[in-house]
Amino acid sequence: MKNFKAYLLQKNNEKVTGQVQEISFDMLPVADCLIEVHYSAVNYKDYLACQTNGGVVRTYPFVPGIDLAGIIIQSANENFPVGQKVLATSFGLGVSHFGGWSEYASVPSEWLIKIPDEISLKQAVTLGTAGLTAALCVEAIKNHLRPDSRILITGATGGVSTMARILLKQLGFNNLVLMSQKKFETNDPVLSTADFLAQPKKALAKQEFDAVIDTVGGAVLSQLLSQVTYGGIVASCGNAGGIKLETTVLPFILRAVTLAGIDSVNTPNDLRQKAWAQLFSSFDFEKVSPEIISLAQIPEVVTDFAKNRHVGRTVIQVRSNS
Numbered sequence: 001m002k003n004f005k006a007y008l009l010q011k012n013n014e015k016v017t018g019q020v021q022e023i024s025f026d027m028l029p030v031a032d033c034l035i036e037v038h039y040s041a042v043n044y045k046d047y048l049a050c051q052t053n054g055g056v057v058r059t060y061p062f063v064p065g066i067d068l069a070g071i072i073i074q075s076a077n078e079n080f081p082v083g084q085k086v087l088a089t090s091f092g093l094g095v096s097h098f099g100g101w102s103e104y105a106s107v108p109s110e111w112l113i114k115i116p117d118e119i120s121l122k123q124a125v126t127l128g129t130a131g132l133t134a135a136l137c138v139e140a141i142k143n144h145l146r147p148d149s150r151i152l153i154t155g156a157t158g159g160v161s162t163m164a165r166i167l168l169k170q171l172g173f174n175n176l177v178l179m180s181q182k183k184f185e186t187n188d189p190v191l192s193t194a195d196f197l198a199q200p201k202k203a204l205a206k207q208e209f210d211a212v213i214d215t216v217g218g219a220v221l222s223q224l225l226s227q228v229t230y231g232g233i234v235a236s237c238g239n240a241g242g243i244k245l246e247t248t249v250l251p252f253i254l255r256a257v258t259l260a261g262i263d264s265v266n267t268p269n270d271l272r273q274k275a276w277a278q279l280f281s282s283f284d285f286e287k288v289s290p291e292i293i294s295l296a297q298i299p300e301v302v303t304d305f306a307k308n309r310h311v312g313r314t315v316i317q318v319r320s321n322s
């Protein structure tokens, strides 16, 4: 088989650089399914993967891309036959195993999710890791919510947060508060991240939020725990603003606040399958319009992430004929 296009990261003189290159099939990792990739996406982790000290990729040359959607063209697993439309996210994809920024990917069948006929490859990848993570966050907080619960979503213009907002509204939770560093148009109230962080730091502050989906971590998570209402819950899934958590035990022991950790990478299979089945059967795709780019446009989007100009979901159309 002839060579194909991929976005390849190389490390030279301690500096990581990436570009679209022709690579050969023998560079792909060994796995039981070969996939003709049609779509991938750019997530925060992919942005980190492209950085010299991003802490995501350890060996080079490497093909990033933690999401991919495509069609199986070779398979050693009869449950995943040739022609099957599949989505791959999670596990080592785009981290320790060549990912989706490539016209072909070799992926273990245990990592694959079958895409139902009525869902397109583009729709499946639009959901991708962001959709799965948002669904896991919503699942984690759902049992704590009343219809009028006041729910804060941090890092509001990001991919996971955009998906979480859509999912919560679909479930009828409309009392949302968004926290963002950016100015953007929305019908929901927006708290500026800088204004929020400028508030005096207290172990227990005025009770403002019944539930939180937090993609930012660091100082934002540290500060918001003191403002969660009695019996409330925070789903912590991200660290875009830092990894250090400074808190006291008071929100937990005096207000019965729950801090729930969310991980989409090693989610147990039953939970993962359930989340995908729900997303495919009920997600309102009309509510999200991803930016569509080519492999060659990846550097521009990575720069947008670095300068905090990136908004929503970015989908990569890997093949010009998709």
Ligand SMILES: NC(=O)c1ccc[n+]([C@@H]2O[C@H](COP(=O)([O-])OP(=O)(O)OC[C@H]3O[C@@H](n4cnc5c(N)ncnc54)[C@H](OP(=O)(O)O)[C@@H]3O)[C@@H](O)[C@H]2O)c1
Pocket: 043, 044, 045, 129, 130, 133, 154, 155, 156, 157, 158, 159, 160, 161, 179, 180, 181, 182, 193, 215, 216, 220, 236, 237, 238, 239, 240, 241, 242, 262, 263, 264, 265, 305, 308, 310, 311, 312
């Ligand atoms: N646990 C998991 O399984 C899992 C899965 C997926 C993603 N994640 C994590 O979740 C986070 C969001 O991922 P994503 O792909 O949605 O990323 P994203 O699209 O870049 O969204 C992150 C958002 O956080 C805000 N932000 C960025 N830098 C910040 C800073 N220094 N301080 C405060 N806010 C900042 C920005 O929103 P505003 O400008 O609107 O504030 C940004 O859009 C990342 O940390 C990612 O690693 C975790």
